Amino acid sequence: MSGQTAAVAPERRSRFATVPPGTLALRAAVALVLVFVAVWVAYKAFGDPRTFVIVGLNGLTLAGLYFVVASGFTLIFGLMRVVNMAHGSLYMLAGFFALELQTRLTGGEATSAFGSSQAGLGDWIIPLVVACLAVGVIGLVMQQLFLRWNQGQELRQALITIAISIIIADQTLAHFGGIAESLAPPDSFPESVHLPFSDLTYPFFRIFVLLVAIAVGLALWAMIQRTRFGMIVRAGVDDRQMVSALGINIQLVFASAFLLGATLAGLGGVLGGTMISVDKANDTQYLLISLIVVIIGGMGSLAGAALGALALGLVDSFGDVYLPAGYTNYSILLIFGLLVLVLAVRPLGLFGRPA
Amino acid sequence: MNRSALSLERALWWGPGLLLVLVLAVAPLLFTDFYLSQVITKALWLGIAAASLIFLAAYVGMVSLGQVALYGIAGFTMANLVVADGGSPVAWDPWPATLVGILAAVAAGLFIGAIASRSYGIYFLMITLAVGVLTYYFFGQVTQLSGFGGVNNVTRPGIVSNPVTDPQNLFYIALGTSAVVYLFVRYLARTPFGLALQGVRDDPSRMRALGYNVPFLRMLAFGLGALIASFAGIISVWWNTRISPGSIDLARTIDVLVIAVIGGLYRLEGAWVGAFVFAALDNWTRGLDIVGQRFNTVIGAIFLAIVLLSPGGLMGIWQSIVDFLGRQLSGGPPARPTPGPADEPRQATDSPQAL
Numbered sequence: 001m002s003g004q005t006a007a008v009a010p011e012r013r014s015r016f017a018t019v020p021p022g023t024l025a026l027r028a029a030v031a032l033v034l035v036f037v038a039v040w041v042a043y044k045a046f047g048d049p050r051t052f053v054i055v056g057l058n059g060l061t062l063a064g065l066y067f068v069v070a071s072g073f074t075l076i077f078g079l080m081r082v083v084n085m086a087h088g089s090l091y092m093l094a095g096f097f098a099l100e101l102q103t104r105l106t107g108g109e110a111t112s113a114f115g116s117s118q119a120g121l122g123d124w125i126i127p128l129v130v131a132c133l134a135v136g137v138i139g140l141v142m143q144q145l146f147l148r149w150n151q152g153q154e155l156r157q158a159l160i161t162i163a164i165s166i167i168i169a170d171q172t173l174a175h176f177g178g179i180a181e182s183l184a185p186p187d188s189f190p191e192s193v194h195l196p197f198s199d200l201t202y203p204f205f206r207i208f209v210l211l212v213a214i215a216v217g218l219a220l221w222a223m224i225q226r227t228r229f230g231m232i233v234r235a236g237v238d239d240r241q242m243v244s245a246l247g248i249n250i251q252l253v254f255a256s257a258f259l260l261g262a263t264l265a266g267l268g269g270v271l272g273g274t275m276i277s278v279d280k281a282n283d284t285q286y287l288l289i290s291l292i293v294v295i296i297g298g299m300g301s302l303a304g305a306a307l308g309a310l311a312l313g314l315v316d317s318f319g320d321v322y323l324p325a326g327y328t329n330y331s332i333l334l335i336f337g338l339l340v341l342v343l344a345v346r347p348l349g350l351f352g353r354p355a
Numbered sequence: 356m357n358r359s360a361l362s363l364e365r366a367l368w369w370g371p372g373l374l375l376v377l378v379l380a381v382a383p384l385l386f387t388d389f390y391l392s393q394v395i396t397k398a399l400w401l402g403i404a405a406a407s408l409i410f411l412a413a414y415v416g417m418v419s420l421g422q423v424a425l426y427g428i429a430g431f432t433m434a435n436l437v438v439a440d441g442g443s444p445v446a447w448d449p450w451p452a453t454l455v456g457i458l459a460a461v462a463a464g465l466f467i468g469a470i471a472s473r474s475y476g477i478y479f480l481m482i483t484l485a486v487g488v489l490t491y492y493f494f495g496q497v498t499q500l501s502g503f504g505g506v507n508n509v510t511r512p513g514i515v516s517n518p519v520t521d522p523q524n525l526f527y528i529a530l531g532t533s534a535v536v537y538l539f540v541r542y543l544a545r546t547p548f549g550l551a552l553q554g555v556r557d558d559p560s561r562m563r564a565l566g567y568n569v570p571f572l573r574m575l576a577f578g579l580g581a582l583i584a585s586f587a588g589i590i591s592v593w594w595n596t597r598i599s600p601g602s603i604d605l606a607r608t609i610d611v612l613v614i615a616v617i618g619g620l621y622r623l624e625g626a627w628v629g630a631f632v633f634a635a636l637d638n639w640t641r642g643l644d645i646v647g648q649r650f651n652t653v654i655g656a657i658f659l660a661i662v663l664l665s666p667g668g669l670m671g672i673w674q675s676i677v678d679f680l681g682r683q684l685s686g687g688p689p690a691r692p693t694p695g696p697a698d699e700p701r702q703a704t705d706s707p708q709a710l
Contacts, residue, residue: 155480156666159658163656163659163662167659170649283605291481292485294481329498330497331496332492332496333493336493339470340470343474343482348474
């Protein structure tokens, strides 16, 4: 009996010896914070389940939008190690393009932020497709003109995309002005849906965004896991030089990945422009969101982007409502706290791997 | 080594520098009050902000986009503690408020450094950028401290006087602070601590193997960067007589980055050179009809050109000229394998460690 204990004890000690005591204290602190947050949310949820459901759905649908945007960002980074600082600008551009096109298609009837929608299905789909493609092509041109011949120089590429984002922001202001407006959703969409097992209703378009996000996630996953293109992308993430040595045209893969990543930013821009609004401040906002999602989830990881988007969406929407009265405008600190928590335990993000 | 080539090189580095310092020392006699305040003083405090970025990039290998947020923390803390329109109702004397502002920025720098110091290169850049943008939203949301209107009519110490009608004093304060910052960083680079930082920049794993606590060193360096940035924050509030979230938004972050890159990301002098070019361009182009309100497009294009063509910035171009003349005079291959004075950081724009 005593021999057994003696055999176990050193093993346990050696397990802990691999973790510095400071890290252990840190993890305990992180666990404590998480438990506290869970208890607080549960307490609030039992007090008012209806609010909990609505706010939870807000968070989920927001997370869907964040995922669509950040998945493009993380795809580009994972394959090419390019931090596309113009990602938020592409998001914003798509919104403005779609808004402009919808206004022209409907003769300016549809683009009211409030009231019922006057836009037909085509008046929403056509701007969506055109804006996505236009933004995708802008991303592609950006990559071919400026980034292609700076491969591997991460900082320089980041600086180049920052320069482009400055120009896009200024030109957007010049051409579209600074008024925030929303795209009108198609009039064939119901305005809201009844939630099952309750008398609550919820805006349909937000649910639609969540569904699109899930579809995008599944399609990307299938593409990366099941297709030849995905195989090349995965191989390229691990070893670019080896892939090109095998005779694969890696430049073509890079170009397609950039086109896809930028198109996803565009898709996010149109969805977000309909769900929330098209605004000249969108570039900063969605660059920040993309950054936070991938910092939390780990750069280049699709699952990480999904988890990061979920965490950010939920913290975002619950933070605004569940903070004690009088402190709700401090909700931004919660996002900062989320970032600190994750980085304290995993400096490379939840699913991050060393490059 | 050819002596005359070396002395020519020295002369080409020190000559223009000394001339610039001389011109600056008597600047109030040479320039109008408007130009002194709106271009030169502005360039000096922007230069200090860029110097904090260049100090981290050149000596520690950390490219931070959080410096503007740190100077904002110093500025907002000070503005809240003194008598002003908006912000908290506290009414301290300006000097202790300034001190507390600087300390707050250093504390924030050490804290952000603690979470970000285990990340390197482009990850570090992303984390500091995310924290920077979060700080902007924080001051925008928290109306108790600022709100989007900002804190106006901030009380200044008597010696600062009115920066518009009587700009001389503030000019000399900015000039003196710039000189102190420059000499301090140059001195620091030769101390054991500074050498350890440069070791961390060149090879973190080797420094760890030598027994240095690399994350701790990086954290301390970030705290020092925050100290330098806080000077810029305090002077900018005195100069503007106000501070708002708009003073620390993404555009401002990019401005400081642009200044550092235009000047040269790997030479400390570049901070002020870049800042003068930036401030002078800003002032000059506002009067031009073709440019008008589109200053940011011009700056973005210049930034893009510099990043694409001369990553060493203006100081890099000057370096090439000096090297070229040195070669012509000595009539042989480059006199020295490593350009520039011996204690200068190497120009390693493209190596991954230098990120």
